[in-house]
Amino acid sequence: MSKLAESSLVQLTLVRFKLILREPEAIFWIFVFPILLAVGLGIAFRNRPPDQLQVGATTPQLTQALAADKGLRAITVDEQAGTHALAVGDILLLAIQTQDGVAYKYDDTNPDARIARMQADRAIQRAAGRRDAVRAENELVHETGSRYIDFVVPGLLGMNLMGSAMWGLGFSIVEARQKKLLKRMVASPMPRWQYLVSFLLSRLAMLVIEVAVFLGFAKVVFGVPFRGSLVELAFLCVLTSLAFSALGLLVASRARTMEAASGLMNLVMLPMWILSGVFFSASRFPAVIQPFVRALPLTAAIDAMRGNMLQGAALPQLWAPVGILAAWLVAPFVISLRIFRWR
């Protein structure tokens, strides 16, 4: 009994860990899915070199003048074909040669079309000999940290920590209860607290792998910035994972069947997927529901991680979300210990 490997807490944790690793679906959802999502979003919202805007002109002279502008790509079309191309979105603007000048056909509610209008006019006026009255120079800034991928990575991290903690705890416990394994365990001399703690320990072990893989990928492939302290980021991840583990424990504390647990789990997680600002800022929701949105654990987790990674905020500056997370850790844990159904 003196040997560590034979202690029941170590054995319980080891068993949990093995069971997770032997579940291929779980591996997919925990490790592969967030990376796929990040890749997908990274591709969809990648920052390209400034787009060339597609425009059309009715004469070759106009086309040549337009093509002189680096921001435009021009084709020559007759007016009828050009109008059709405009209607189906192949071109943003059609420059029509008129008797005494040029007419622009475009949709002024489309911002890209308005830019095309300005650039096309500038190109045509320059080609006709206009000179700038004031000399202007451009200084270009492409800063990482302001891109969509930078915004969405902390969101995905929070969402992933929520999912893996809640499913990992909730589902396994309810499954053990449904299969009467829980009853068998409490019929043995196993200390009950060790059973619950083994879930938290195996969760933390998984967390290290899970977070390292995901953030490592985000760093290497997308160059997502880490401006805050990594130790503090690790602390935030642990806190987030424990808070959602507590919530998963609460959801699992009474449910007798997997179906009931699934339903409850989705009921708890769905509002957070929508409201907590995984994919867009939670501040877009109306002011009336902001207090509710802010109080959700996932909102707090994501706010804190964005603060750390993107703004380089230190823990004391993040006291509000950290406090909310801590509350979400303590309250569900205490409640579930009281109402937990051991058989």
Place this chain on the structure above:
Amino acid sequence: MSSAPNSQAEAAPVPGSASLRLRGLRKAFADVVAVDGLDLEVARGECFGLLGPNGAGKTTTIEICEGLTPPDAGEVELLGLNWKSGANELRQRIGIQLQETQFPDKLKVEETLRLFRSFYRCGISVDESIRIAQLEEKRGARVGGLSGGQKQRLAMACALVGDPELLFLDEPTTGLDPQARRHLWDLVDGLKQAGRTIILTTHYMEEAERLCDRVAIMDHGRIIALGTPAQLIASVGGEHIVEFAVSGQMSGGGAVDTAPLAAIPGVQAHREEAGLHQVSVSELHTAVPQIVDALAAQKLHLTELRTHSASLEDVFVRLTGRNLRDE
């Protein structure tokens, strides 16, 4: 000597040597009384069977003994301890096999046993438990790939790793095929010989006869008969059961006049169910010809006639008027 099988006096073990003592046990769920005033003592080293149909209260009784269900009333004493003050100590000293435990499919046999072994201060080694349960060939196999009998033997091994003084087996062979059942019986035999106290529930009379030193027959939450299998069978009144069916001149089968049957020496009891008559007799070779004659005298035609040695099944039928498997 066995005219009163439910009297406790002759079957009760010597006080002080009891492994298990139940007094006035009572438990109700909602509106169903599962256990209705139960007294029982099981001696050290005994293999004791709780026998009865589904819903008789066997599992509730055994789970109260295992400390999994608190009784509404009554006292439970195991190994001189009780669940209120000695729960931790008791958990270390008893072994439990529950009905329907499903161990994690993805865990290996050896890993499952190592986990359960880690819960006990002392006990047998994992290897030893695998050997006892005859799972050597499956030690590295995942639980999900085991047959029903192998899973049941694994459950047995999990109950044994703590080297328990008192072993509870709840319907250990339910759902197993005959071969797997016999395999498990051999296992229990081995445990008996090693001197462990075993308390098992079953609704197979054959199993109780084969394994148990003493048996309590339960029905509706009460013990309706208690004794050794031999005592209980003798209490039916005869060692043999004669079953027959008749058809008479009248359509719809013959009505048997039972008075001539009862007058035959050695015939103890008669009952009829769904056209099948049963009488218990002590001497087959003298009773059967007389039964045949008596029926012929009533101008009844025998359509079926068979005999078997009286079993615990017949005891149950005699006491309750029902068959064991009737739900």
